[in-house]
Amino acid sequence: MSSLLILGAKSDIARAVAQQYAANGYDLLLAGRTINELDDFAKDLTIRNEIKVFLHEFDANDFDSHAAFINQLPQLPDGVITAIGYLGEQTQAEQDWTECEKIMNQNLLGNVSVLNIIANLFVQRQSGFIVGISSVAGDRGRQKNYLYGAAKAGFTTYLSGLRNRLYKKNVHVLTVKPGFVNTQMTTDMDLPTKLTAEPEQVAKDIYKAQQNNKNTLYTKGIWAWIMLIIRLIPEWQFKKMDL
Amino acid sequence: MPNQSTKQVSGWGRFPQLKHRVFTPRTASDLHSFVKNNENPNAIAFGNGRSYGDSALSECIIDCRQAQNYFIDFNSQQGTLTCQAGVTLDEILKVIVPKGWFLPVTPGTCFVTLGGAIAADVHGKNHHLAGCFSEHITELQLLLADGTTISCHKNQQPDLFRATCGGMGLTGVILSATIQLKAISSTQILQTTHKTRNLQETFAVFEQNQSSTYSVAWIDCFAKNKSLGRSLVSIGEFADDGSLTQTNKKKARTMPRWFPGFMLNSWTIKIFNTLYYHRQRKPVKQEAVHYQQFFYPLDGIHHWNRMYGRRGFIQYQFILPKKTSFEGLNAILKTIADAGQGSFLAVLKLHGQANENWLSFPMEGYSLALDFKVQDKLFPLLNRLDQLVLNYKGRFYLAKDARVSREVFEQGYPNIEKFRQYRQDHNMNQHFNSAQSLRIGL
Numbered sequence: 001m002s003s004l005l006i007l008g009a010k011s012d013i014a015r016a017v018a019q020q021y022a023a024n025g026y027d028l029l030l031a032g033r034t035i036n037e038l039d040d041f042a043k044d045l046t047i048r049n050e051i052k053v054f055l056h057e058f059d060a061n062d063f064d065s066h067a068a069f070i071n072q073l074p075q076l077p078d079g080v081i082t083a084i085g086y087l088g089e090q091t092q093a094e095q096d097w098t099e100c101e102k103i104m105n106q107n108l109l110g111n112v113s114v115l116n117i118i119a120n121l122f123v124q125r126q127s128g129f130i131v132g133i134s135s136v137a138g139d140r141g142r143q144k145n146y147l148y149g150a151a152k153a154g155f156t157t158y159l160s161g162l163r164n165r166l167y168k169k170n171v172h173v174l175t176v177k178p179g180f181v182n183t184q185m186t187t188d189m190d191l192p193t194k195l196t197a198e199p200e201q202v203a204k205d206i207y208k209a210q211q212n213n214k215n216t217l218y219t220k221g222i223w224a225w226i227m228l229i230i231r232l233i234p235e236w237q238f239k240k241m242d243l
Numbered sequence: 244m245p246n247q248s249t250k251q252v253s254g255w256g257r258f259p260q261l262k263h264r265v266f267t268p269r270t271a272s273d274l275h276s277f278v279k280n281n282e283n284p285n286a287i288a289f290g291n292g293r294s295y296g297d298s299a300l301s302e303c304i305i306d307c308r309q310a311q312n313y314f315i316d317f318n319s320q321q322g323t324l325t326c327q328a329g330v331t332l333d334e335i336l337k338v339i340v341p342k343g344w345f346l347p348v349t350p351g352t353c354f355v356t357l358g359g360a361i362a363a364d365v366h367g368k369n370h371h372l373a374g375c376f377s378e379h380i381t382e383l384q385l386l387l388a389d390g391t392t393i394s395c396h397k398n399q400q401p402d403l404f405r406a407t408c409g410g411m412g413l414t415g416v417i418l419s420a421t422i423q424l425k426a427i428s429s430t431q432i433l434q435t436t437h438k439t440r441n442l443q444e445t446f447a448v449f450e451q452n453q454s455s456t457y458s459v460a461w462i463d464c465f466a467k468n469k470s471l472g473r474s475l476v477s478i479g480e481f482a483d484d485g486s487l488t489q490t491n492k493k494k495a496r497t498m499p500r501w502f503p504g505f506m507l508n509s510w511t512i513k514i515f516n517t518l519y520y521h522r523q524r525k526p527v528k529q530e531a532v533h534y535q536q537f538f539y540p541l542d543g544i545h546h547w548n549r550m551y552g553r554r555g556f557i558q559y560q561f562i563l564p565k566k567t568s569f570e571g572l573n574a575i576l577k578t579i580a581d582a583g584q585g586s587f588l589a590v591l592k593l594h595g596q597a598n599e600n601w602l603s604f605p606m607e608g609y610s611l612a613l614d615f616k617v618q619d620k621l622f623p624l625l626n627r628l629d630q631l632v633l634n635y636k637g638r639f640y641l642a643k644d645a646r647v648s649r650e651v652f653e654q655g656y657p658n659i660e661k662f663r664q665y666r667q668d669h670n671m672n673q674h675f676n677s678a679q680s681l682r683i684g685l
Contacts, residue, residue: 012269040271044313048338184269187246 001051003027005077007058007114008084010038012183013133016203017081022049024207029077031058031069060084060110061102070117079129079210080118082111086148087185093147100147107151112158119162122171130166131174131210132159136218139177139227142243163215174209175216178202179223195222245269245277252304255548256295257555258617258645261678265289267306271327271418274310278416279390287677288412290356291331294363295558296645297678298411307358307416314338315419322424323381328358328417333542341487344424345534347379351590353539358417363642364409364603368457368479368538371595373425375603377408383420388674392418406665409603411641413666413675413685429485432457432537435478436528438520442472442572446609449593452478457537459592463516464576464585464613465509471576474591475523479537491535497545504552507616509583516587541588554617556586557645559625562594562610563637571635572609575628579613582624586614601658601665602685604640612643622646644679652683659685 004021006014009030015038018028022045030038035055042053058069070076086106093100115130122128137145138152156175163173180186180196197205197220209217218224230243245268253260268274278286287301290308311329318324319342326335332346333353339345350365359365361383364375373379382396385407393415395404407414439445445460452458457479466473541547548556563571572591579585590612597606604610615621629651632639638655639647653659662685666672679685 040313040315043315047314047317048334182246187244187269 001025001027002079003029003075003077005029005031005073005080005118007031007080007082007111008060009035011083011085011185012199013178013181013202014081014083015041016199017083017206018045019200020203020207022051022053025049025051026078027052027054029054029056029073031056033057033059060114061105063109063113066114067117070114070121076121076125078127079131080115081131081133081206082115083133084110085133085135085152085185087145088148090145090147103147104151107148108154108158111155115158115162119166119171123166123169126170129172129174129210130159130162131176131206133176133178133206134159136177136179136223136227140230140238144243172210172213174206174214176202176206176209177216177218177223177227179218179220179226195220195226245273252289252300253292253555254295254297254299254645255293256557256643256645257548257551257553258557259297259300259678260555261297261300263300263302263304265304265306268310271310274305274307274416275386275390275392277305278386278388281388281674284673285676285681287675287680288358288362288416290329290359290362291354293352293355293359294411294642296643297682298363298641298644299359300678301676305416308356311358311418316421317342319344322426323421324424325419325421326357327419328356328361330357331355332357332360339424340427340430340534343426343428343487345427345481347423347425348373348376349538351539352542353535354542357420357422358412361408361417361420362410362412363640364598364600365642366594366605368459368592370605371453371458371593372456374595375408375598375600375605376422377404377600377603378598379422380408381421381423383407384418385414386416386418387669388415388671402665405600406602406662409600409641410662411602411677411680411685413677413680414669414671415675427481428487429482430487430489430534431482431485431531432479432534433482434530434532434537436523436530437476437478438523438526438528439472439474439476441470442474442569442576445472445474445476445591446569446593448476448478449609452476453593456480459590461519462576462589462591462611463520464579464589465513465516465583466520467577467580471573471580473520475520477537481534482531489533491533491543493533493536493543495543495545498547498549500546500549502549502552504550504554504616507551507586512585512587519587551614551616556617557615557621557625558612558643559615559628560604560610560612560640560643561628561632561637562604562606562640563608563632563635564606565608567635567637568609571631571637572611574635575611575631578624578627578631584615584621584624586616588612588614601662602641602656604638604642606638608637610640612640641679647683649682649684 009032088103135152137149159175205219245266283303286303308329311327315325460474460476462474594605
């Protein structure tokens, strides 16, 4: 039976991804902080799908613990999906280094640290897949969320390089760029319904793209076009805009 | 904080449609704190929106599916299942059928939630032997308005249990329940369909098959005179052997959003009914069908409620005591056939004894469920039917109702005062009310 490690498993997207892979027969290793909050969720997955689910404590910010975390897993999973991320408060982070550092650590460094280790093990094994959940915010810096965007841009570039390196080693890397998603993270935002995906839809798209070895996934798909247009706006114009 | 939005909401009948605030708690603790802090006295839990009328509509709708969608425990040896209330029967069947278990009682759609099934104390084609859904609950958890969770069953907090099962969410928010499942060894049902020529024959088939597990009749409500009450009565039993993993071969279809309501009129329905009745040539036909086809034929057409057009429809379901059933149904069917307003979904069923719950619908006798497209001339007809039902000592089903008046409703339920008193004594009427409960004064 195939197995999947989900990092940052408590997020809404991660939980929808867990349900999607569980329904397709994957055993799951769910990792995150205070992971026992997922006890009921894990029990539900096992009853519905007759799979095994393991919960593992994991702190993305504690880089030094990552090697030990991977070592103590019951098995090296067939694939890994990281949903580690933190939106943060842009205006606060402009003034407050702690908030800014948290945004950088969660979205970029934490992911890079743990994926470095996993990538090396996958290379040794000559198989596996890595799915990184980045964001459309990384496609271009905007005044409203450029710190989050910068971290996501770094992560997108990291995944692209990783894909290039691992391609020859039979390890596939998928970059996921969700647009608006109706989750806890966006609960206070007033999102346009036509552009907003439900976590279940994102999870379905991720599963399909990963199974078909796609490289980059925009979800909803319309975001590929929106971001294309946004990227094409010349910088001398873009800097004056209020997007 | 739960997500909230203000939108047009309706039950499955798409009548009435009301603009209400919908709160969607994301987690169980979200739900608890919302209920505890909610100050709007007209709050009601909402499941999968399959009650037909306004049972789950109110100023403050608590959409519980997201916060309450976990399986908690399944013992596949003993056939006991514990689920949160937002899990649908469809989801339950997917888990239990391959292990040789089935719902002890199921309504005609598997898209209701467990909580909805309890709140309406639903019944199925085996009511004459198995009773209502609540009779198979070994325990249920209820969230009260003060934020506390209370557990009850037949012998623990019996009054609360009797008020909650069939109580349409008016005692609190049903959180979870444990049910005892029924063992099966096949997904196939052996079905015998009797073609009857009139109401007398229809009744006779029901009476002769009282020991069969499942029985229900489709009745041609446009037939008149000598043919009044002609039906296809289907009797079923689970097959003794066969596969537990065999799936239904029929693929689900979807009713298009644009389906025009005028397609359903007295002529098209009359033609349909006649063809449907005569499709079966022999007086008795036997076949094996998948359980989905037997129990949930309409679930095979997603959004079939769109068929009645924009204004929606009313499902009119009543039950008459056995003594008055024959005479009463004759009178009622005649009125409907003369008015030319019936539909092709008309279902007749012989029920067993009533249970002790204060608002559960079934009693020993015949129930009839009919769909009527909403149009102006419908309401006078329904008012006439109401009086006939009362004359024959019948009563109405809250899960289907969208319009019955307080005076008409309360005559059918001898325990209604107990229910009202209990709600008052425990301050439940200060917190949980639906458009329906306000109309009927529950």
